[in-house]
Amino acid sequence: MKAFFLSRAVREKILMVALVVAAAAMWLSGAGKRAGKLWREVRNTSFDLKEQVVVLGQKDDIEARTKAAGERFDRSRTFDQVRLQSEINTIANAAGLGAKTNISGAPGERSNQLAVNSAQVSITGADYEAVGRFYTEVQKRAPYIGIEQFDLLASPPNSPNLRQTLRISSFEIAK
């Protein structure tokens, strides 16, 4: 091959070199990009696999923890989505805020054994004592019901009419 190459005319040698260099540059660049992409995918997949192995390795511990969380509470006192809204409605009525309260469901989370249910509560035109009574009744149901977000607004400022927005959550233990 060397003898063949060296026996060619100069212009042929230059042409051959140019063609081979261009082909090498193009192919190597393309192959490098493809190999680099695969390498990144392999690295990400390796990371995912390692993470999955860790999580799967903790499966028994997490199940035991979930079970223990469930056993610490009286299942009959936990609230599903319907019971939670019903309970909040009862509390609002008891605090004299039944007509001023709006309750709507909020997205919750659920697994095989446990669920967290949430409700968005909006009270308008209430005085401080009334919302205090409502709050006290909610707190009496802890730890089965808890407040996750609290917003109390005087509208207009210095007015006795308050507007309160709450996100109240409860948890549920499946049979």
Place this chain on the structure above:
Amino acid sequence: MTSPKPRFTFEAPPPKIVLLPDAQFFTRVVPVGDAGTAVDVATQAELALEALAPFPLAQMYHGHFWKEGAKHALIYAAYRKRFTTDQAEDWTDAEVAMPSFAAVLKANVGRATTLVLNGGESLTAVHWNDADDVPASVTTRVLPPEASDAERTAARDELLRAAGESVKVEDVDVLPAYDPESDDGDIAFRAGRVTAAFTREALDAVDVRDKEDMAARRRGRSRDLLLWRIFLGSVAAIVFALVLELATIGGKFWQKGRVALVNQRAPMVAEINKANDLATRIEELSTKRLLPFEMIDLVKSKQPPSVVFTRVTATSEALYTLDVRGQTNVPNDIVAYQSLLNGLPEVQEVTVVEQDSRGGLTTFRLKVVFKDGAVKPDIQS
């Protein structure tokens, strides 16, 4: 019927070798002493030629032969006008142009050996006294075209006598020619049973063409070698790219299996993670209670009469932080209020996040951070 010649072939054509008639050249053996390098010998050979030749160097085609460790160099030259312009033109693209006897100068011979080259119209005797040195003499006798065997024998005997005592005489009846089968050196020659292999540098020395042309040819060879190396490097890069490509294709199959495994495990892993998150959230919901009214009671206990709250927010993500917005018509009361709150044992830090005055009314926003566990619930469940 002969098969047609292929239009393209990867076979390199044989190098063009020009062997000139021995009779056109005069030869001398000159001492070079302990000349260390081929360049030194070339210089000494040119100086010797200038002293010996009847013409200036520019009017001669000349070359020399020397080998590593030899004490002498064989120099030879021919008057340029003995060759026509057409002949000289024909040499320009040749690999080498040299007298025929030069093709056997690197032959492996013993001491006191004489090679007799029968060139048809001439006989040349190349005689070695010492096998490690260059030939001691190169003598040529021109024969008439119609010379008889007796005349040839007489001329041979005369050449052998002139050469000196020979232990071995080898008659070579064919002219030296390029040997394509040999792997020795860059170019090898064969004359009967005698073979001689030359390196490119040794061939440049025995070549009789213009030394400037030879220098240009050497530069051309360096350029060609560079082009060859670039070519070879690029071919290697292409081979590497091919290997990389094959590895990538193989790797994709392997990766496909791994991705399938990840996807297969994903729902189970997501379920475990969700159960873990829920267990954590329930623990937090039951153990970490958000106590906004208790925090409001604490900040209200130090509230200056001029300060009015407009909005209070708290979230379970920042369990011990109360965000208080309010307004006052006494701006200094905000700083005073901040100091009073900082003095409460339950408070860790109070920061005025915003403050804006307009029309005699100052609005503000306080971020009150309580110490962990300092705020106790008024109502026990």
